[in-house]
Amino acid sequence: MELYDAMRTTPSCRYFTDEPVDPAVLHRIFDNARFASSGGNRQGWRTVVVTDPARKAALAALHRKQWDPYVVHAREGVVGYNEAGRMAAGDAAQRRLDRTDDFSRMLAEVPVLLVCCVELATLAVTDKELDRQSIVGGGSLYTFIQNVLLGCRNEGLGSALTTLLCAEEPAVAELLGIPEGFAVGALVAVGHPVPEKQYTRLTRKPVEEIVFLNGWGEPFTG
Numbered sequence: 484m485e486l487y488d489a490m491r492t493t494p495s496c497r498y499f500t501d502e503p504v505d506p507a508v509l510h511r512i513f514d515n516a517r518f519a520s521s522g523g524n525r526q527g528w529r530t531v532v533v534t535d536p537a538r539k540a541a542l543a544a545l546h547r548k549q550w551d552p553y554v555v556h557a558r559e560g561v562v563g564y565n566e567a568g569r570m571a572a573g574d575a576a577q578r579r580l581d582r583t584d585d586f587s588r589m590l591a592e593v594p595v596l597l598v599c600c601v602e603l604a605t606l607a608v609t610d611k612e613l614d615r616q617s618i619v620g621g622g623s624l625y626t627f628i629q630n631v632l633l634g635c636r637n638e639g640l641g642s643a644l645t646t647l648l649c650a651e652e653p654a655v656a657e658l659l660g661i662p663e664g665f666a667v668g669a670l671v672a673v674g675h676p677v678p679e680k681q682y683t684r685l686t687r688k689p690v691e692e693i694v695f696l697n698g699w700g701e702p703f704t705g
């Protein structure tokens with residue numbers, strides 16, 4: 484698949500068939516994804532490929548523990564947000580929540596769950612002294628994960644990157660035997676997408692809104 488096509492058509496897949504994922508294909512994806520950049524090329528990323536039904540069920544239960552209160556809150560946000568020009572149930576934001584809610588309920592049945600971790604000692608967190616939340620550390624994991632998502636697309640697989648499970652890190656670590664010193668940075672669902680439920684026309688902001696020339700605010704028009 485052409486790179487720009489893959490970049491423009493890799494959605495969060497919410498519906499998967501029960502067709503198993505070929506481990507050789509998954510291995511090929513990792514074998515290419517590992518060329519991502521990381522701070523100091525330390526490659527602190529580690530991934531646990533979870534296919535065991537009992538373990539997937541346990542991960543799904545932990546994910547739902549975070550998702551169920553979140554979705555109630557998010558739905559209230561969607562409705563409140565609309566009061567001036569109200570978004571009716573069934574429009575885009577509501578539909579996204581419905582899809583993600585279905586996804587959360589069916590997570591245990593997704594053929595492969597990837598638990599993506601990073602070794603904290605490998606991270607040079609250059610913004611940790613600033614008076615705001617730190618974001619740099621994750622950069623040495625999510626480059627790898629984005630490559631995995633694109634690799635899945637290239638192989639005809641669907642994927643969804645999620646982070647709600649990270650709040651359950653101690654329970655996830657116990658379940659999978661993740662050693663101390665490693666953080667859980669994402670849960671990535673992987674499988675064959677249900678074709679009629681899959682969409683590839685993504686909605687994203689235009690370049691001019693998100694990229695500036697020589698200083699903040701001047702749109703970069705190319």
Ligand SMILES: Cc1cc2nc3c(=O)[nH]c(=O)nc-3n(C[C@H](O)[C@H](O)[C@H](O)COP(=O)(O)O)c2cc1C
Nearest residue numbers: 493494495496583586643644645646647648685686
């Ligand atoms: C850092 C990050 C965290 C995310 N966390 C979650 C999550 O916890 N649960 C979930 O269902 N989706 C999660 N997503 C997926 C986003 O909801 C999704 O990328 C976004 O809605 C765009 O969807 P689309 O690519 O299908 O248009 C996350 C994405 C990113 C990049």
